[in-house]
Amino acid sequence: MADVTPQKMVRTNGPADPIPGAGAGAFEAARERSVDVRAVRVTVAPTTRIEGDPAITVEPPPDAASVLPGDPLPAGDDPIVDGTAVHARLERFGPQRARLSLGDALGVTRAPIVLGELRVDRARGTTVREVVVHGWRIDVEIESERRALLRERARRGAGAQSHGGPLEVHAIIPGRVVAISVKPGDTIDAGGQLLVVEAMKMQNELRAPREGTIERVGVAVGQTIEVGDLLVVIT
Amino acid sequence: MSGPSDQPFRRVLVANRGEIAVRIIRACHEMGMEAVAVYSDVDRTAAHVRAADSAVRLGPPPPAESYLRIDAIIEAAVSSGAEAVHPGYGFLSEREAFARAVEEAGLAWVGPPPAAIAALGDKLAARRAAKAAGVPCVPGTLEPAPVDRPDELDSILLAAREVGFPLLVKAAAGGGGRGMRRVVSPDELAGALLAGSREAASAFGDGSVYVEREIIPARHVEVQLLGDAEGTVVALGERDCSTQRRHQKLIEEAPAPGLTESDRRRLHAMAERLGAAAGLRNAATCEFLYDGDGPFWFLEVNTRLQVEHPVTELVAGVDIVQEQFRIAAGRPLSARVRAAAERAARPTSHAIELRISAEDPARVFAPSPGLITRWRMPSGPGIRVDTAVEAGDRVPAEYDPLIAKLIVHAEDREGALARLRRALDETEVGGIQTTLPFHRAMLEEPGFIDASGLSTTWVDGHWDGPAARAPWVRVALLAAGLVALEDGTTAAGPGAGEVPGRSRATGSAWRDAGRVAAIDRWPT
Numbered sequence: 001m002a003d004v005t006p007q008k009m010v011r012t013n014g015p016a017d018p019i020p021g022a023g024a025g026a027f028e029a030a031r032e033r034s035v036d037v038r039a040v041r042v043t044v045a046p047t048t049r050i051e052g053d054p055a056i057t058v059e060p061p062p063d064a065a066s067v068l069p070g071d072p073l074p075a076g077d078d079p080i081v082d083g084t085a086v087h088a089r090l091e092r093f094g095p096q097r098a099r100l101s102l103g104d105a106l107g108v109t110r111a112p113i114v115l116g117e118l119r120v121d122r123a124r125g126t127t128v129r130e131v132v133v134h135g136w137r138i139d140v141e142i143e144s145e146r147r148a149l150l151r152e153r154a155r156r157g158a159g160a161q162s163h164g165g166p167l168e169v170h171a172i173i174p175g176r177v178v179a180i181s182v183k184p185g186d187t188i189d190a191g192g193q194l195l196v197v198e199a200m201k202m203q204n205e206l207r208a209p210r211e212g213t214i215e216r217v218g219v220a221v222g223q224t225i226e227v228g229d230l231l232v233v234i235t
Numbered sequence: 236m237s238g239p240s241d242q243p244f245r246r247v248l249v250a251n252r253g254e255i256a257v258r259i260i261r262a263c264h265e266m267g268m269e270a271v272a273v274y275s276d277v278d279r280t281a282a283h284v285r286a287a288d289s290a291v292r293l294g295p296p297p298p299a300e301s302y303l304r305i306d307a308i309i310e311a312a313v314s315s316g317a318e319a320v321h322p323g324y325g326f327l328s329e330r331e332a333f334a335r336a337v338e339e340a341g342l343a344w345v346g347p348p349p350a351a352i353a354a355l356g357d358k359l360a361a362r363r364a365a366k367a368a369g370v371p372c373v374p375g376t377l378e379p380a381p382v383d384r385p386d387e388l389d390s391i392l393l394a395a396r397e398v399g400f401p402l403l404v405k406a407a408a409g410g411g412g413r414g415m416r417r418v419v420s421p422d423e424l425a426g427a428l429l430a431g432s433r434e435a436a437s438a439f440g441d442g443s444v445y446v447e448r449e450i451i452p453a454r455h456v457e458v459q460l461l462g463d464a465e466g467t468v469v470a471l472g473e474r475d476c477s478t479q480r481r482h483q484k485l486i487e488e489a490p491a492p493g494l495t496e497s498d499r500r501r502l503h504a505m506a507e508r509l510g511a512a513a514g515l516r517n518a519a520t521c522e523f524l525y526d527g528d529g530p531f532w533f534l535e536v537n538t539r540l541q542v543e544h545p546v547t548e549l550v551a552g553v554d555i556v557q558e559q560f561r562i563a564a565g566r567p568l569s570a571r572v573r574a575a576a577e578r579a580a581r582p583t584s585h586a587i588e589l590r591i592s593a594e595d596p597a598r599v600f601a602p603s604p605g606l607i608t609r610w611r612m613p614s615g616p617g618i619r620v621d622t623a624v625e626a627g628d629r630v631p632a633e634y635d636p637l638i639a640k641l642i643v644h645a646e647d648r649e650g651a652l653a654r655l656r657r658a659l660d661e662t663e664v665g666g667i668q669t670t671l672p673f674h675r676a677m678l679e680e681p682g683f684i685d686a687s688g689l690s691t692t693w694v695d696g697h698w699d700g701p702a703a704r705a706p707w708v709r710v711a712l713l714a715a716g717l718v719a720l721e722d723g724t725t726a727a728g729p730g731a732g733e734v735p736g737r738s739r740a741t742g743s744a745w746r747d748a749g750r751v752a753a754i755d756r757w758p759t
Contacts (some may be wrong), residue, residue, distance in 0.1 A: 115718060133710050133714065137669075138707075174604060202602065
């Protein structure tokens with residue numbers, strides 16, 4: 001992937017980073033002030049698998065009636081994104097379409113943003129929906145910012161999660177197992193071939209994400225697998 | 236054009252699925268013929284089954300138990316009273332044994348004769364035929380590699396060194412990159428031959444592989460041929476299909492940009508010469524590699540209808556599938572086809588096709604089958620969409636990920652590009668990730684817009700899916716956040732922020748929510 005020029009690949013009517021939101025530092029500062037009770041945390045859902053789980057916090061424009069003495073942000077019409085007022089406007093076209101305008105631009109995309117059905121995940125305490133923008137299909141999780149902060153505090157209290165335990169390799173595409181290159185007890189290097197999955201007539205070699213010993217192989221040759229199925233456990 | 240006098244057959248069996256089966260059934264109906272579909276269990280209610288006049292079950296979803304079963308398909312054709320079989324592309328379309336079985340059952344085969352399939356469909360045999368016809372071939376071997384004979388590894392290594400590294404291991408029976416492996420150094424060769432052979436055996440039932448020089452950078456240029464029983468073979472024009480990934484075409488267009496009239500005449504004549512020498516009839520495509528100013532290197536012949544045939548149909552003004560039926564019924568090439576062939580070196584319009592596939596361009600185009608929850612295709616001037624899916628359909632993991640072809644036609648290439656951008660703004664697909672964001676990005680890519688960057692390796696060298704996606708992830712998060720604020724929907728579900736009996740007096744959901752919050756924050 002040499003000579004990668006991603007900026008060139010981005011459609012010109014959407015800037016490289018279309019949201020002039022604040023960086024992480026400003027966001028930390030924003031947490032210090034009292035967060036609006038209506039604020040929502042929007043995170044890329046695990047089903048879309050984007051490294052680093054990108055997330056933003058969105059608050060409504062501070063209303064004159066709700067600005068308290070000492071609040072750093074004045075009342076206005078712009079929503080607050082990661083602690084900074086952003087000139088963003090949302091135009092709705094029924095329950096499934098919307099158009100987003102940023103700054104003076106007429107729309108981030110001429111094509112509408114497509115909103116999938118809202119599903120409530122009671123176990124996680126979030127709502128999940130699909131958003132399709134510029135052809136990209138992204139599942140997002142929406143929860144109250146206060147709840148998200150509580151959850152993070154609880155996690156910090158529980159201490160850092162341990163690493164180096166068994167690594168479960170799950171199927172990332174559905175298909176059929178056509179070859180298995182390892183058996184329990186084998187040692188494997190990072191990048192070593194574990195098995196071959198055929199999906200849509202293409203053979204996909206699945207490789208070990210790290211070195212280790214094969215503890216278990218959960219599938220057999222010829223077996224049909226679905227996304228998320230446990231394939232191999234590496235210790 | 237149509238009507239009983241033009242009806243080549245009374246009833247036709249379409250031995251395929253998906254968009255191509257629907258496209259062939261459309262041609263049948265336009266010519267006054269009845270169409271019989273075949274289906275696997277997962278396709279029982281699929282669009283091609285609904286479009287056909289009747290349908291016959293073949294078996295369970297795996298291709299080997301359904302769409303690849305020669306016996307079951309012949310039985311379906313005979314028992315349903317079909318007079319001809321159209322194989323579409325993929326599956327059994329280039330299987331000599333299938334074509335022979337169709338003819339032996341007393342039915343008409345809508346495609347090149349079995350002998351031509353054997354001579355041209357096997358890539359190794361085609362390379363030998365091209366050499367004999369004086370058409371320059373990509374350097375490589377002409378016989379199958381001894382994959383299962385470790386003692387003969389030395390001989391293939393020697394041949395490979397002569398071809399030069401990096402080279403490609405290719406399946407003799409291959410197509411669409413299946414069975415293909417790129418080999419950078421000699422020590423990788425044995426493994427690549429074995430892996431390629433295994434994939435080829437699984438996909439085609441034939442594990443023969445050979446090696447060929449990798450010519451890069453190069454454009455993929457191919458010529459559409461039609462031939463009749465009298466031995467006349469004509470070229471309907473060429474296509475450029477350079478935008479590929481892992482030898483899977485993503486964008487195709489006609490004519491190939493930047494060729495002169497004399498380039499075209501030379502290219503078309505080579506293809507016609509090879510087709511005539513091999514006894515070609517019906518429709519086939521002759522593929523070449525072209526590095527800009529050197530020769531056109533012969534690559535292979537596909538003895539079937541191509542996925543990208545519509546771009547040629549639009550520019551040439553010929554319905555290729557209808558012509559296939561006329562030719563299969565023994566008629567000579569029509570005056571319309573001959574006139575189109577004479578004009579082919581001087582094209583007067585431009586067509587581009589985008590392959591909309593269930594693949595994720597941010598995850599190296601990995602298959603992304605699943606349930607389509609939303610499906611809106613573009614319309615209006617110059618738009619053609621060939622598809623077989625709609626909202627509520629599940630894209631099965633068993634078959635090719637191609638779910639739709641978006642084809643535009645305009646006076647010139649610039650007009651076609653503008654039309655494509657407009658069409659993509661009207662296109663909405665939800666539930667599965669598709670190749671649409673890749674297509675959107677390509678339509679803004681300077682090297683594609685002016686055609687200077689057309690190359691079969693461009694996508695692998697330049698496309699960074701996650702980077703292209705990143706800014707749009709932020710847009711999606713912000714849009715979802717603003718919608719949630721407006722609707723008052725968070726973890727507790729819709730309506731959680733509402734106060735019973737409250738009226739929306741301010742006309743602004745944000746302000747209403749603000750009031751509620753203010754009430755919540757003041758001690759009462």
